[in-house]
Amino acid sequence: MRRSPWAWLAVLTVLVLIAAAFWLRTSDEQGRAPAGTEASPAPATAKAPIRPDAPMPPADLPAAAQAILPVEARDMLALAEAGGVRAACRLGSLLASCGSLAPQFYSEETEAELRVMELSAAGEGDLQRANQLARAMLVVRTRRQHCHDLPGELLARAGGYLRQAALAGDREALVRYIRGDAFVGIGFSQAQTLHNPHFDQWRREALTMLHAGFEQGRPEAVLLLLxxxxxxxxxxxxxxxxxxxxxxxxxxxxxxxxxxxxxxxxFRPLHPDETLDRQARALALRWHREHFGGRQFSVGDATLGFGSAIRDLENRRWVGAGGWRPACTEAEETRQ
Known part of the structure; x- marks a missing residue:
């Protein structure tokens, strides 16, 4: 099941199609630009130093950003800043899902380009690609509906709110935080991720949190380890x-x-190796006995927090996970 550094992008096929549509559109626009014109340089942005155990930035967003927040997001923000665990989980999950695709990719123009690509694929008889492009259009439309008014200053805090809820004992927030959902973004530069004030903290503690859950016999930890x-x-x-x-x-x-x-x-199947397979079997049997008491679970019991918080990209990886469900709305007794 081993990886190359960028192999994980394979699971983001739909998002990549959206990015491709955006780049095709912008390249076409640049090709039509009058001769002699040059693109304006991107404005320089100050990079905040990354400090160990950096606290979450203050919640006082600029007034203009506060004014455009959807009512639900404003309510969640106020409750999360007041220490609300459920609100922090919901807000962090929403921000992480919205942050997985840069805002320029869910414009009406990108959706139109995807439609052209879908019709072309259907005309060529490539129904699989046409279906993928149709799904990508749904993602663009849904993201525009849920995310277009969320400012970048707030999107950058997804990891902080998920961590807040995770440390308060919320299992779904813990899964989303450990997976690094807040740090996956198509269309964002590497610098934007590395200089996110929460990234370095996540990088240092995610595996420790994961192995703690594993030793406590949490079934979701097994899926995370896989x-x-x-x-x-x-x-x-x-x-x-x-x-x-x-x-x-x-x-x-x-x-x-x-x-x-x-x-x-x-997942790519592993090549047989008799010695390693025998040693692995012994370890698995010991872990199952010591950490899980020999118990068995269904996959559906362990997939809380593995799906998107927005109903456009369902969790289709784990067989038995069930359909889409809203983030952080399970009964309290299932979340501890």
């Missing part, structure tokens, strides 16, 4: 050391912990 040791595990996979033995051991553990486990289609 993603961390895969080609398609997003930011979490990029900070996880390569270890062929653990790759196999967590995969074998999943088949013990989940009665309905199936390897996702986007």
């Amino acid at each position: 993603e961390a040791h895969s080609d398609v595990g997003g930011p979490l996979a990029l900070i996880t050391p390569v270890d062929p033995l653990l790759d196999r051991a967590y995969l074998q553990l999943a088949s013990l912990v989940f009665r309905d486990f199936a390897l996702p289609d986007d």
